Amino acid sequence: MNKTIIISILLFAFLTSNAQQKKIWNETKKEKTERLAWWTNDRFGMFVHWGTYSLAGRHEWVKKREKISDDVYQKYFDNFNPDLYNPQEWAKLAKAAGMKYAVITTKHHEGFTLFDSKYTEYKVTNTPYGKDALKEWVDAFRAEGLKIGFYYSIIDWHHPQYTIDRVHPLAPNTDKEYKELNKNRDMTIYREYLRNQVTEILTNYGKVDMLWLDYSISGKHGKGREDWGSVELMKLIRKLQPEIIVNDRLDLKEYAGGWDFTTPEQFKVNEWPTYNGEKIPWETCQTFSGSWGYYRDELTWKDNKQLLVLLIESVSKGGNVLLNVGPTGRGEIDYRAESALLQMGDWMKYNGKSIYGCTQAPEEFEVPDNSLLTYNSKTNRLYIHLLDYPLQNFTLKGMKGKIKYAQFLHDMSEIQIATRHGAWGKEELAEQDVNLRLPVVKPNIEIPVIEIILNEKN
Incomplete structure (x- = not known):
């Protein structure tokens, strides 16, 4: 056989094999557009960051920022008893603000779960509160006709087998110290834990409309797809909830079916985001102030016009807004967030038609000044x-x-x-x-x- 032909065959086989490796599942562009149709129509959602860090009241990264040990941090778990938690009120507030869907932290980086997991004791049902807070939330938001989404942190600062990386509270200064700290930790065990908990949240609460995984850490002492077992994890997600919409933080950007939308965080994009030259679905996640979790003394709160411009401008570039609330340790939405949402709701009541079902205007229309x-x-x-x-x-x-x-x-x-x-x-x-x-x-x-x-x- 001609040597050139042999090389061509081998090259084709390699490229075909490589292409197969880069595919999570088979879905046409049309099928994806139809699967995402409700989300691109609804445009505006509520993000909820709630966990034991709410008792600290000074940012959801307080454990990392202040390098708090597990023993000291345990006091927030031992005292977690949100006696005023009424997710029906949260859902009514989201609806009044004009929001159409909501995403809640089932587990944040601290490792605490708002659901009754079989795979950890570090869960809400073992706190003084004693009930599955996630189930209550799901029931309340579904009752108001809102789509539901689950945030789940693939990072975990509590699990004993999770290897120390540079965003961990125990992160040291030298390579030698990293090696010493991680010598008895096994990510294989953690990957199984991760898969088991994702299976729980996608199995025990009925249909889940969105999954928000957070997040891969690029660079030295970081973590990526191999650490998470991202390919197999995403295949599992697609199997358990075929209609679910998933964000792009599993380090699977080049995999077909490895993500559905991109997530610019805490900034307004200059133009509709693209990937490989094509416009892609996107959603900006934003806070009212500088923190995702409840922060009692944080004062840099956006005003009503800033929030409305954020929403309008995002839609004008083909995107969504996921706007965050950080409930208090007693389970109430911060009064400042409640006030801001009601003001947005006043505007949305009369002007929602310019948001829902809308997108970037065709280029033939020139944007007037201001x-x-x-x-x-x-x-x-x-x-x-x-x-x-x-x-x-x-x-x-x-x-x-x-x-x-x-x-x-x-x-x-x-x-x-x-x-x-x-x-x-x-x-x-x-x-x-x-x-x-x-x-x-x-x-x-x-x-x-x-x-x-x-x-x-x-």
Whole structure:
């Protein structure tokens, strides 16, 4: 056989084998789009970080930040008794804010589980509270018609076999110290524990709509897919809950089926995120302040307009927002978070149509100054969010012949369309532009929204 042909066959076999290794399951782009359809429609969800760190009241990473030993940290477990925990109130608050789904920490890095696991004693049912807090949460949120998601930390600061890495509270300074600390720890045992607990949360609580795994640690003294057994773990997840949506923190980015959406954390993206040149589903997770867990003395809280702009701008770039609350040790949503959510809910009540089912506007529509655009392709409506309210005349460039009707979204009051500027109509517009005549007084809405009903394209 020709040597060139043999080499070609071997190369093809290698590439085929490699391609097979990079696939978790078979799913077409169309099937994935349909599986994610509810999530890309709903756009806005609640994140809940709650654990024994809530008693410390100074960040969910307090054990790492202050290098607290297991013995000292045990006091938070021994005193965990959220007597005011009422997940029905949480669910009602999420719904009032306009949220459509919610994700809760079943286990955070501290290793404490909010569910009754068979594989650990470090669980909520062994605290003074004594009940499966996760089951109560699931029942409450489902009763309000909200989709449910589970956060699960693949990092674990409590498990005795979890090897010390650089984000662990016991992280030392030298390679020699790492080796010494880890000589009796076995990640094989921890990987089995990880699989067992993921199996529990995806088996014992009915249908789970989203799984939020957190997180791989790149670089020296970090952890990646081999440490977690990510490929087999994801195959298990897909088997247990075929319709579930999973984030991208298992270090499986190049694996088909290894993730569904990306997760920019605590920042606004400049443009719709891409992977291999294609736009991908994304969701930014954000806090009201600088902490995910309850932080009594943290004061850098975002105001109402900042939060609304975050939501609108994310949707304007094709993304979702998962906004976090950190309940107190007694089981109540922080009053500052509750107030912020209710304010957002006031806006969403009247302007939610510009969020749900919406995405980035087609490039043919030029974004006016001090505004953000969202677009609903099903209803063929364009939404203009006025971040700074203009004085009477509002010019839309290149919109001549495209507008069927214009109105404020909050009250459906008509906005008149003119071909000239000014009260006397003396200033001519560019040929393809139109002018909207807005009332002098800004509507009683934090960010007013103009709804443009577009003409059908020929």
